[in-house]
Amino acid sequence: MNKVVGFIGCGNMAKAMIGGIVKSGLVKPENIIVSDRYKDSLDFVFNEYGVKTTKDNKEVAKTAHIIVLSVKPNIYDLVISEIKDIVSNDVIIVTIAAGKSIKNVEDAFGKDTKIIRTMPNTPALVGEGMTAISPNEKISQEEIKDIIKIFESFGKIEIIDEKLMNAFVSTSGSSPAYVFMFIEAMADAAVLDGMPRNKAYKMAAQSVLGAAKMVLETGKHPGELKDMVCSPGGTTIEAVASLEEDGFRSSIIKAMRKCAQKSKTMSS
Incomplete structure (x- = not known):
């Protein structure tokens, strides 16, 4: 150019x-x-x-x-x-x-x-x-x-x-903050189970990076990729069930809607 x-x-x-x-x-x-x-x-x-x-x-x-x-x-x-x-x-x-x-x-x-x-x-x-x-x-x-x-x-x-x-702001503009919080929470749980913190951050962050690349590069639906990890009666489905019980997805949707609404208010 x-x-x-x-x-x-x-x-x-x-x-x-x-x-x-x-x-x-x-x-x-x-x-x-x-x-x-x-x-x-x-x-x-x-x-x-x-x-x-x-x-x-x-x-x-x-x-x-x-x-x-x-x-x-x-x-x-x-x-x-x-x-x-x-x-x-x-x-x-x-x-x-x-x-x-x-x-x-x-x-x-x-x-x-x-x-x-x-x-x-x-x-x-x-x-x-x-x-x-x-x-x-x-x-x-x-x-x-x-x-x-x-x-x-x-x-x-x-x-x-x-x-x-406004929808983009909540989906991509602000969302790195949500992901950082998710990584931090994952690392805190690992530390609670005895993992050194520096290793916990690396493992959590790499897992998020890898999961994101799978969505982008495989073209598969996120739900299908989630199902691939969830063996019957296994550890992953146990964690997924707990997240759903605590309103994991609904809390994210609610937060993103609030983010989009705030962006809309700032634009008016």
Whole structure:
């Protein structure tokens, strides 16, 4: 890709994206420009990836063909007001903030703007992210392909209707936290049974990773894969029965519905 990619804001998600893009060879480091008010963040991406850095958001707006707004949602309007008169009509604006709809961003720019709303998740930090993408009607198919290449450099993507974004937040955006809690609980139980904690975390995490890969790579229904582990009268079905007795699946569904509703409230 010969386009210049700019990042306004250099938090963890931006660093993960920059790392993925550079390591994949998709964009040369000299064609990436990053702005942030914190020198330490800029020094990190410069030393780690060799990208251009600046404290001036306007410099990114003048230079980049694709601009990723990787700042907190509460300062989106402030940043947009700073750059909107500089950004040309052919520049693609990529958002990664929860609660910021395409309309919110269009209204903030106050002019025809190419906008792609995205929602990556934190496993992007290890190259295993899951990102949802929703473009506005001003984005061409070729431009969508460029954005897909960026996000595929650190994980998988799905193009979805924007109305499904709240459901995506609960399914992928927030769900790493649920999985971390599950791993921690599994490890705690193992420690209770005498397993050293470092080994318990490794075993629990690898089991979750392996189970997830089985779902993705076999194409089998999760219920079928679960049944393959549950021997009649065995240890696994004993654990499954206990989880069901305590409302394991219903508690997850309830939590995810609350998460989606909160996301919907933030977007309104």
